[in-house]
Amino acid sequence: MELAHSPETPKLLRPTFYLCAGVAGAGCTTAVENLVKSGIARAGPGQIVSRPARAEEIHAGRKDNRNAYKQYYFVKADKMEKTKPILRTYQEKYGNTYGFTSTAVEKIKIMLTTSNVILDALGSKDDWQILLGNKPLVMLYFAPENLALTGDRLRLRMQAQNGKINETEFILRLKANARNIGDEIGKYDYWIDTTDLNEVVPAVTSVIALTSYGETSLLHPRVVSISENAARIDQLIGDYQTDSM
Numbered sequence: 001m002e003l004a005h006s007p008e009t010p011k012l013l014r015p016t017f018y019l020c021a022g023v024a025g026a027g028c029t030t031a032v033e034n035l036v037k038s039g040i041a042r043a044g045p046g047q048i049v050s051r052p053a054r055a056e057e058i059h060a061g062r063k064d065n066r067n068a069y070k071q072y073y074f075v076k077a078d079k080m081e082k083t084k085p086i087l088r089t090y091q092e093k094y095g096n097t098y099g100f101t102s103t104a105v106e107k108i109k110i111m112l113t114t115s116n117v118i119l120d121a122l123g124s125k126d127d128w129q130i131l132l133g134n135k136p137l138v139m140l141y142f143a144p145e146n147l148a149l150t151g152d153r154l155r156l157r158m159q160a161q162n163g164k165i166n167e168t169e170f171i172l173r174l175k176a177n178a179r180n181i182g183d184e185i186g187k188y189d190y191w192i193d194t195t196d197l198n199e200v201v202p203a204v205t206s207v208i209a210l211t212s213y214g215e216t217s218l219l220h221p222r223v224v225s226i227s228e229n230a231a232r233i234d235q236l237i238g239d240y241q242t243d244s245m
Helices: 028-037 077-086 102-111 125-131 147-162 167-187 197-211 230-243
Strands: 017-022 047-049 072-074 087-093 096-101 117-120 137-143 190-193 223-225
Touching (some): 017 028, 017 125, 017 197, 028 117, 077 087, 087 102, 087 125, 096 102, 125 137, 137 167, 147 167, 167 230, 190 197, 197 223
Parallel strands (some): 017 137, 047 072, 137 190
Antiparallel strands (some): 047 096, 087 096, 190 223
16 A cells, blocks of 8 residues: 555544664664655654664765665764763663754654654653654564574674674674563564565555554554564564574
8 A cells, every 4th residue: 555655645644653673683774764765654863873884874964865864873982972961862772872862853743743754763652752742653663583584684784884794793682682572572562574574664554554544454464463462472572582592
């Protein structure tokens, strides 16, 4: 279903903020970028992060490449420590700090008066609803159905970034994935199963059709309502943790 560009597009009933996160190697950032490019939702403003840019990432402050997806303002760790006092919200993950200024938060609120907004970012549902004045918010957690798939994708990422695999870092990241999915997924509304990357955009589109446009058609098979499928989510967590041993 096309939610943008089609003359038969249904009326936007409820502009909604879609907050996305997931395990490393899930394909979350790529999915958000593709959803933005397709016009299904607008990209939220860039966030400040205390890590170097990966090979394919473009600093959000650059004025060229206007059509490129720019998610981060990259700063060094010492500068981030000086920046934290002016951030409206920030979170720590994988040894890095991610945060948003008051200007960025206010921009999201303005965008939500007319459009759906999607963002790959951290934070709890309660915290974001306070920040956004209780505007509609849907939390999406991205993860393939097993830990091994995240490992395959992490290896590809490391090779693209550094040309080689740091095995110690690789194992630590896999173990972090197993730990994080257990700690995090229960706080989200939907699990987006990214086992088949070609199905991710249609999966998220089906969630947006339901929650923002009021469409009553079935959710995509790669979408699992977390609160309604506790046994399936427990199985997923258990599979990740067993595979990490």
